[in-house]
Amino acid sequence: MTKLTWSLAATYFVGRAGGVVRSFLVLYLTQEKHLSPTSAGAVVAALGLGDIGSQLLGGWLGDRIGRRNTMLVGFVGAALALAALGSAESLPEIWAAAVGVGLTIELFRPAGSAAVADLPARQRIRAFGLLFWAANLGFSVATVTAGVLARYGYGLLFWINVAASLVAALLVWLLVPETRPAGPARTRQPLLPVLLRDRLMLAMLAIHVGYFTVFLQTFTTLPLLMTADGLGPSAYGAVLALNGIAIVVLQPVAVRLLAGRDGSTVSAVSMLLVGAGAALGAVSHGTAGFAVSVLIWTLGQIGIAVRFGDTFADLAPAELRGRYMGLASTTWSVGAVLGPLAGTALLDLGVLGPFCAVAGIALFAAARALAPALRRRTAAPDNDREGAVV
Structure with missing residues (x-):
């Protein structure tokens, strides 16, 4: 593992571990700023x-x-926006500042x-x-400490988040070298003409939007499903904690096991697992049933994370x-x-479980269908990749 990787991992951990505002933003807005739930939303x-x-x-x-430089702009800008x-x-000031936080807080990613x-x-x-492991470890720290x-007051959370952003910027300044390929022509290459010709990239973007929609709806529908089943917030917190624990424990093992596997197969099976886990959660009863569903979609989440970055790279x-x-x-x-919009709508219609199951199968089939084109692209010289198509 290179010095660059460890430096970035330390930066990701600090940024996520200190990212304590976002999880409690709705409570801050409704309880301390006395905004209505609609305005807070x-x-x-x-x-x-x-x-x-x-x-x-x-x-x-x-x-x-x-x-x-982009990471420095992001972390310093996030500190100012927070x-x-x-x-x-006033509400306009809060709304404008929230947009500023959104525009800066993820620039580093x-x-x-x-x-x-x-x-x-x-x-x-x-x-x-x-990087995925470090970010999730930091997120686990943030959820506990926040x-x-x-x-002791929501104001303290803001100042901790500001300090964490500045410390992350300092780590970038001291430890992270510039890696952008040299040459002035590289910085002027327009994206849109290349992207519009790159049907494989467009297809991959569409598949991953579908995957993240299915995956991320679980964080909205799971508490609603557990509440309807008569389970309280403590049970939800315990079940959700399994997600972070499983990632911290299993992610390093998954990297070793999956690094040499075909990336398309790993992604396809992982999407199928997420669909199956989400479908199981929609029909589960009792803490144990929901816990099993979370563990299943967490395995899929880990598999996607292992191959997501290098696939797009x-x-x-x-x-x-x-x-x-x-x-x-x-994506x-x-x-x-x-995800939250689709998940809640499907839950109201009573078809969340079947939809997630079908979506998992469809995503699996789509990922497998793109496998030959992905293998050809990976084997092609870098100079031949511009404008490549399926």
């Missing part, structure tokens, strides 16, 4: 829209000003992914796996790596918007 939605923009902006900046959100009083994509292909899988610290022309990785990250953000 609009603020969270504004942050989510900014998050979608940050993935695209982070990829573009990563190719234009460099991976390292401070503004924590001190905003596509830039960091592009930096790993710049590594030799044989190093990418383990590097992406370490609940304790919130007792293999698709990207060298001069467009930042923007391709930004587009890849955007998560779009799924985070579509």
